[in-house]
Amino acid sequence: MSAFLKVEKLSKRFGDHQAIDNVSFEIEEKKLFVLLGPSGCGKTTTLRCIGGLEKPDSGFIDIKNETVSNSEEHIFVPAEKRGMGMVAQSYAIWPHMSVFENIAFPLRMAKFDKNLLAGRVEEALDMVQLKGLGARNATDLSGGQQQRVALARAIVGRPKLLLFDEPLSNLDAKLREQMRYLLKEIQTEIGITAVYVTHDQSEAMGLGDELIVMNNGKIEQSDQAKSLYNNPKTKFVGEFIGTANMIEGDIIQKDGNSCKISLKNNTNEEIITARISSNSVTEKAVLLFRPEWISIVKKTRDKQENSIDGAVKTYQYLGDRSELIIETEFADIKASVLDDNDYTLGEKVTIKINQNKAIVF
Numbered sequence: 001m002s003a004f005l006k007v008e009k010l011s012k013r014f015g016d017h018q019a020i021d022n023v024s025f026e027i028e029e030k031k032l033f034v035l036l037g038p039s040g041c042g043k044t045t046t047l048r049c050i051g052g053l054e055k056p057d058s059g060f061i062d063i064k065n066e067t068v069s070n071s072e073e074h075i076f077v078p079a080e081k082r083g084m085g086m087v088a089q090s091y092a093i094w095p096h097m098s099v100f101e102n103i104a105f106p107l108r109m110a111k112f113d114k115n116l117l118a119g120r121v122e123e124a125l126d127m128v129q130l131k132g133l134g135a136r137n138a139t140d141l142s143g144g145q146q147q148r149v150a151l152a153r154a155i156v157g158r159p160k161l162l163l164f165d166e167p168l169s170n171l172d173a174k175l176r177e178q179m180r181y182l183l184k185e186i187q188t189e190i191g192i193t194a195v196y197v198t199h200d201q202s203e204a205m206g207l208g209d210e211l212i213v214m215n216n217g218k219i220e221q222s223d224q225a226k227s228l229y230n231n232p233k234t235k236f237v238g239e240f241i242g243t244a245n246m247i248e249g250d251i252i253q254k255d256g257n258s259c260k261i262s263l264k265n266n267t268n269e270e271i272i273t274a275r276i277s278s279n280s281v282t283e284k285a286v287l288l289f290r291p292e293w294i295s296i297v298k299k300t301r302d303k304q305e306n307s308i309d310g311a312v313k314t315y316q317y318l319g320d321r322s323e324l325i326i327e328t329e330f331a332d333i334k335a336s337v338l339d340d341n342d343y344t345l346g347e348k349v350t351i352k353i354n355q356n357k358a359i360v361f
Contacts, residue, residue: 052079085154
């Protein structure tokens with residue numbers, strides 16, 4: 001299957017800042033791809049280059065086998081001729097227009113058939129769950145409703161590509177979650193290809209068919225959410241996606257895809273077996289394990305394999321799980337466990353690390 005969107009060797013510099021550095025990726029039709037990363041990583045600049053709002057310094061962009069940007073051949077199709085819809089962080093609702101007219105605006109600009117216009121707008125209103133609100137003044141709506149108007153306006157023209165630039169960041173947590181489900185439902189229902197920019201991991205993992213993690217203008221890893229979480233290829237991805245415990249140590253043995261890492265301090269040493277991220281791991285390395293990749297054993301005299309002794313520093317019972325911070329000789333370790341045990345502050349415990357999950361960089 002040929003790529004619906006192809007970005008090849010894309011670069012963009014602003015003064016001394018290299019915003020995008022030789023970025024390449026492909027997107028399949030009817031999929032939602034998420035560009036994820038911290039502020040300043042290049043994700044929004046990449047999106048704006050795709051949308052025609054920024055002109056790349058080098059590289060090319062193809063959409064549905066049509067070149068819309070190619071620096072070598074001096075091709076740059078203007079944003080309004082790329083057939084895209086965009087939902088931005090700011091709702092950009094026109095206060096002097098009704099909800100209906102806000103949504104109808106791109107159709108009127110495109111000289112859409114007047115006989116079909118009302119039906120198309122009503123269809124978009126229904127899709128974003130605003131049926132019957134077309135006559136309202138757009139600014140009389142709540143923030144969540146205004147965001148849905150912006151979404152309806154973006155999809156009403158049936159664009160070939162839909163771009164989202166942190167569209168939910170101005171909403172509260174509950175509305176963000178509701179909109180996340182609605183966005184995915186609409187994108188799947190109408191079968192539109194979408195590129196979504198966010199720094200929010202939950203949003204990215206919940207929405208994306210595939211995620212592209214960016215850092216300092218480059219792609220760190222591109223994969224499905226589960227693989228990014230369980231099999232990060234770099235320390236940055238492991239640390240950025242989800243919560244991670246990390247302890248520096250020395251590789252003392254390699255055996256295929258696993259290794260033994262020595263954790264040392266002035267008085268003690270623990271040997272932990274874990275997966276190895278790549279064959280290029282050097283002697284100095286970092287052990288990474290998620291809070292739920294460990295179990296907690298009440299202190300016993302028997303030495304536990306793949307374990308570290310410690311004491312309970314904090315304990316919170318959250319109903320479906322317990323979250324603890326265990327103070328050890330090497331680091332404070334975050335734990336998330338499903339057991340029904342009660343823990344007391346200062347209690348001596350042993351954390352046992354799952355060697356089939358933990359990973360070394």
